[in-house]
Amino acid sequence: MLDLGTVTTLIAFLVGIVLGFPIGWLFIGSTALGLFVMGSPTVFMANAFFHSLDSSTIMAIAFFVFSGALISEAGLADRIVNFSYSLVGRLRGGLTGVGIVATLFLSALTGSSVPCIAALIPLLVPRLEKFGYRRVYTTALLCSSSYLGYLIPPSVPAMIYCLLAGQSVAALFLATVFPGILLAIGYGMLNYFMVGRYTFESTEKPLLPTTFEESVKDILHTGKIAIPALGCPVLILVGIYGGIFTPNEAGGIAAVYCLLIGWFVYRELTNAKLKKALSSTIGTFGMTTLLLAGGTILTRYLTRQGVAQEVANFMLNMFENKYLILLMLNFFLLILGMFLDGIPILILVVPLALPLMQELGINLVHLGAIMVVNVGIGVMTPPFAMSIFVGSRLAEVPAAELTKTMLPFLFLVSIPVLLLTTYIPALSCWLPEILLGSSIVGPW
Amino acid sequence: ASAKAPEYKWRFGQTSVRASQGESYKLFCELIEKYSDGRIQVEFFPDNQLGTLDEIFHAVQDGEVEICGVAPYVNLVPGGMFNWMPWTVESWEECKMAFSRPNGCLYVPMEEAMNEVGMHVLFTVSQGSYGIGNNTRPIKTPEDFKNLKLRVSSSLGCVRGLQNMASGTGMTVETVPWGELYNALSRGVVDGCWSMWPSLVEERHYEVLKYYTSLDWMWDANQVVINKDIWDGLSDDLKAAIEKAALEAEEHQYAIQERMADEFQDFLKKQANFEIYYPTDEERTAFREKANMLSVWEELCTPWLDKHYPGQNMTQKILDELAANREKVLAGKK
Amino acid sequence: MKKFFSHVEKIEFILGSIGLLTAIVLTFCQVVNRYWLHFEIMWIADFALYIFIFTIYIAIPYGAALKTHIAVDILPDHFCGDDRAKRAIFDIVKSSVTILMVLSISSPVMRVAKRAYRYPEYATLVRWFNMSWLIYAMAVMIVLVILHYGWHVACDVYELKQLRWISVNEGEAK
Numbered sequence: 013m014l015d016l017g018t019v020t021t022l023i024a025f026l027v028g029i030v031l032g033f034p035i036g037w038l039f040i041g042s043t044a045l046g047l048f049v050m051g052s053p054t055v056f057m058a059n060a061f062f063h064s065l066d067s068s069t070i071m072a073i074a075f076f077v078f079s080g081a082l083i084s085e086a087g088l089a090d091r092i093v094n095f096s097y098s099l100v101g102r103l104r105g106g107l108t109g110v111g112i113v114a115t116l117f118l119s120a121l122t123g124s125s126v127p128c129i130a131a132l133i134p135l136l137v138p139r140l141e142k143f144g145y146r147r148v149y150t151t152a153l154l155c156s157s158s159y160l161g162y163l164i165p166p167s168v169p170a171m172i173y174c175l176l177a178g179q180s181v182a183a184l185f186l187a188t189v190f191p192g193i194l195l196a197i198g199y200g201m202l203n204y205f206m207v208g209r210y211t212f213e214s215t216e217k218p219l220l221p222t223t224f225e226e227s228v229k230d231i232l233h234t235g236k237i238a239i240p241a242l243g244c245p246v247l248i249l250v251g252i253y254g255g256i257f258t259p260n261e262a263g264g265i266a267a268v269y270c271l272l273i274g275w276f277v278y279r280e281l282t283n284a285k286l287k288k289a290l291s292s293t294i295g296t297f298g299m300t301t302l303l304l305a306g307g308t309i310l311t312r313y314l315t316r317q318g319v320a321q322e323v324a325n326f327m328l329n330m331f332e333n334k335y336l337i338l339l340m341l342n343f344f345l346l347i348l349g350m351f352l353d354g355i356p357i358l359i360l361v362v363p364l365a366l367p368l369m370q371e372l373g374i375n376l377v378h379l380g381a382i383m384v385v386n387v388g389i390g391v392m393t394p395p396f397a398m399s400i401f402v403g404s405r406l407a408e409v410p411a412a413e414l415t416k417t418m419l420p421f422l423f424l425v426s427i428p429v430l431l432l433t434t435y436i437p438a439l440s441c442w443l444p445e446i447l448l449g450s451s452i453v454g455p456w
Numbered sequence: 457a458s459a460k461a462p463e464y465k466w467r468f469g470q471t472s473v474r475a476s477q478g479e480s481y482k483l484f485c486e487l488i489e490k491y492s493d494g495r496i497q498v499e500f501f502p503d504n505q506l507g508t509l510d511e512i513f514h515a516v517q518d519g520e521v522e523i524c525g526v527a528p529y530v531n532l533v534p535g536g537m538f539n540w541m542p543w544t545v546e547s548w549e550e551c552k553m554a555f556s557r558p559n560g561c562l563y564v565p566m567e568e569a570m571n572e573v574g575m576h577v578l579f580t581v582s583q584g585s586y587g588i589g590n591n592t593r594p595i596k597t598p599e600d601f602k603n604l605k606l607r608v609s610s611s612l613g614c615v616r617g618l619q620n621m622a623s624g625t626g627m628t629v630e631t632v633p634w635g636e637l638y639n640a641l642s643r644g645v646v647d648g649c650w651s652m653w654p655s656l657v658e659e660r661h662y663e664v665l666k667y668y669t670s671l672d673w674m675w676d677a678n679q680v681v682i683n684k685d686i687w688d689g690l691s692d693d694l695k696a697a698i699e700k701a702a703l704e705a706e707e708h709q710y711a712i713q714e715r716m717a718d719e720f721q722d723f724l725k726k727q728a729n730f731e732i733y734y735p736t737d738e739e740r741t742a743f744r745e746k747a748n749m750l751s752v753w754e755e756l757c758t759p760w761l762d763k764h765y766p767g768q769n770m771t772q773k774i775l776d777e778l779a780a781n782r783e784k785v786l787a788g789k790k
Numbered sequence: 791m792k793k794f795f796s797h798v799e800k801i802e803f804i805l806g807s808i809g810l811l812t813a814i815v816l817t818f819c820q821v822v823n824r825y826w827l828h829f830e831i832m833w834i835a836d837f838a839l840y841i842f843i844f845t846i847y848i849a850i851p852y853g854a855a856l857k858t859h860i861a862v863d864i865l866p867d868h869f870c871g872d873d874r875a876k877r878a879i880f881d882i883v884k885s886s887v888t889i890l891m892v893l894s895i896s897s898p899v900m901r902v903a904k905r906a907y908r909y910p911e912y913a914t915l916v917r918w919f920n921m922s923w924l925i926y927a928m929a930v931m932i933v934l935v936i937l938h939y940g941w942h943v944a945c946d947v948y949e950l951k952q953l954r955w956i957s958v959n960e961g962e963a964k
């Protein structure tokens with residue numbers, strides 16, 4: 013079925029992953045090895061590398077990474093946390109619920125998951141520990157919520173999916189909104205029941221308004237301060253859906269907006285902080301672009317070897333049923349998500365799965381929503397879990413304990429939301445259809 | 457075909473996702489195998505399977521893919537500017553004349569331009585004419601461009617021609633990538649754009665455009681090319697076999713595209729919120745004259761043509777021949 | 791040597807920052823111009839993208855210098871634990887294999903760079919801009935990445951030597 017070259021490539025790739033080699037170069041090296049074994053020319057690798065990066069979507073992705081890096085450096089995250097605090101702090105489990113609400117807000121500022129964790133852990137974890145909430149629980153909540161950054165627009169994985177599948181970015185941005193909100197509500201409910209197990213007696217009590225009037229006053233006050241920070245998502249959304257600029261241009265606008273707020277409104281963006289944000293942005297998108305280019309090379313190779321067609325035929329012969337195939341796709345993506353980052357997964361899987369999905373008549377915006385939710389879950393599934401890596405380091409809690417605490421969030425909320433997204437197309441297709449028209453979304 | 461293993465195993469990369477082009481490309485691959493008696497085998501890769509347009513083009517330059525069908529954008533083919541000049545060809549007959557081999561007045565410089573980037577032209581495919589669509593008013597005279605914001609591509613020849621036609625009307629232009637055009641039109645980022653029958657239907661531009669003027673102000677032309685070193689290394693009988701296949705595939709493609717243009721128009725005429733305007737010959741002349749194409753040729757094409765055909769005043773020669781073609785076709789109609 | 795690499799890293803950071811910020815400003819200007827100024831600057835989006843592509847080819851080696859690459863470290867962590875010598879040996883292997891993997895694409899890149907030299911391509915709207923420069927930038931990236939990983943290997947070898955020296959001397963002290 014597969015030729016020697018393809019098999020060599022796949023084995024080399026798996027071995028390389030297990031040995032912990034950098035995945036971006038591993039894509040390239042394992043492809044080269046397969047070509048070498050077969051004595052095939054390798055020159056297409058350089059062309060695929062170059063042309064996969066020659067795209068304004070990649071530029072927009074870097075801009076969103078930069079604005080994500082700015083949200084903590086420019087003081088936007090603080091204001092949003094304070095606002096969230098006054099919104100839900102008084103409810104039962106509310107202090108930890110602040111984490112979910114703040115993540116929801118920050119998600120509308122960044123297209124990724126890591127900036128949410130990086131901004132919120134230093135702000136919330138020590139503060140809540142003083143009030144008797146265990147570090148590991150607050151961190152687990154934040155890490156589990158972090159992929160809301162993928163689901164609430166803007167979203168880097170959504171842009172990559174659209175780049176690969178030729179779908180409307182504006183539509184897919186909207187398609188994951190309801191799954192995102194569902195996820196936040198589910199986490200909120202789970203938190204309500206779980207939080208009691210992770211508290212201890214503490215002498216310090218939070219200063220919270222006691223009456224309804226005080227509470228409203230507090231919300232208005234913190235809300236006013238948070239307006240410039242909250243203005244960014246509003247600007248992005250109005251800009252994109254009001255026809256003022258394209259989703260790609262929105263990245264540039266968001267970055268400029270965050271810079272201006274940091275400099276002139278909150279006045280917290282010093283040169284040192286800007287440098288820090290720039291350095292992390294350049295490092296991150298250097299890594300991301302390498303993953304993109306390397307992943308394109310490997311998929312190009314697999315497509316040329318006819319692997320996509322083989323996989324499609326195999327799946328069709330094996331299952332026949334559309335719902336079973338979708339279930340298999342989700343299962344396969346979840347397994348991949350345990351070992352790979354979301355971006356390379358999309359680059360590998362979308363071109364290979366697209367022909368099969370089209371044959372099954374699955375709406376490609378709906379498929380995009382499934383994939384984005386799925387690779388989002390990947391940030392919390394061990395052993396390779398971005399949110400656990402970053403979260404355990406920033407909060408100084410052991411990764412194993414953090415992982416264990418995150419499991420209820422994974423199994424009781426995330427997976428059910430994924431299944432709902434998979435089997436109820438309306439969850440993802442209805443909103444873009446209402447706002448953008450049925451022709452952009454297509455039949456579902 | 458013989459049972460022997462082929463001497464040459466090639467790949468043909470399609471750089472677009474138009475199924476209507478793919479049919480003829482596939483036929484071309486089969487015919488090459490047939491006429492070469494199985495000595496050449498060409499595997500067809502549709503739908504950008506080998507990569508993006510630029511990527512496949514470069515792969516052919518590298519000799520890593522042998523043949524592709526390509527839109528000769530000037531970033532890839534610096535001499536190909538005249539392929540994107542408005543008002544060169546205004547009908548299928550003129551298109552066939554201009555690109556006929558070996559003496560067509562646009563084929564000759566196009567082959568030269570392709571040679572310069574390491575390619576040899578095998579045949580031409582066309583998706584027909586371009587018109588202009590918008591959401592504000594039907595465009596019947598150049599004055600109707602008034603204050604419109606139109607999407608353009610980075611094909612300078614088309615942009616200049618459009619700007620000349622609309623000069624003094626306050627029309628502005630905006631580059632929007634093709635992939636974002638539908639959205640930009642539906643959101644009102646731009647008021648209109650140039651489009652063509654296949655795009656109106658297959659890219660569903662008709663859903664987001666209200667008025668379309670079938671101006672025929674540009675004529676699409678793409679080329680099927682082969683790596684020149686590979687071509688030069690072929691024996692004469694194989695070259696003849698490929699040329700024979702090319703001729704048949706080209707005819708096949710013209711027939712498909714002409715038929716589809718009619719089908720698309722029939723479909724579009726049935727759409728409730730879409731209005732097609734067919735300008736009269738006089739109205740079209742007004743646009744053509746205002747476009748002042750000679751000046752655009754002199755700016756964009758003449759430098760390259762003078763370098764490659766020194767002292768021959770190629771610009772004028774090509775334009776004269778195009779005009780003669782047009783008259784011939786018009787005379788034939790009457 | 792150490793100074794040289796810290797300089798390289800600094801230059802990469804500065805160029806990368808300039809590129810990123812320029813691309814952002816150009817994109818911003820394009821939108822502002824569309825609604826306010828109405829200059830005819832069609833080329834701005836293309837130009838921003840070219841600047842950004844250069845930035846990518848700076849960012850990839852910069853990422854290599856900072857070791858921001860994504861990898862699954864479970865097995866290495868399991869075997870090396872806190873043993874610094876084992877860790878250094880593993881890192882040497884990892885960096886060396888990475889160099890090999892980078893080398894595996896270097897000859898295609900050089901071939902493509904040669905083709906870019908033979909057939910220069912000029913941007914459609916920014917007509918003085920030779921797009922082959924972008925391909926040369928990709929070639930420079932390969933060289934820089936190899937240099938950075940080579941330097942990582944050198945640093946790890948040095949550390950290994952130091953560790954050995956310490957353990958040998960400690961042994962004598964006993």
Ligand code: NA
Pocket residue numbers: 118119120121122123124160161162163164165166167
């Ligand atoms: Na987001």
Ligand code: NA
Pocket residue numbers: 349350351352389390391392393394395396397398
């Ligand atoms: Na994971």
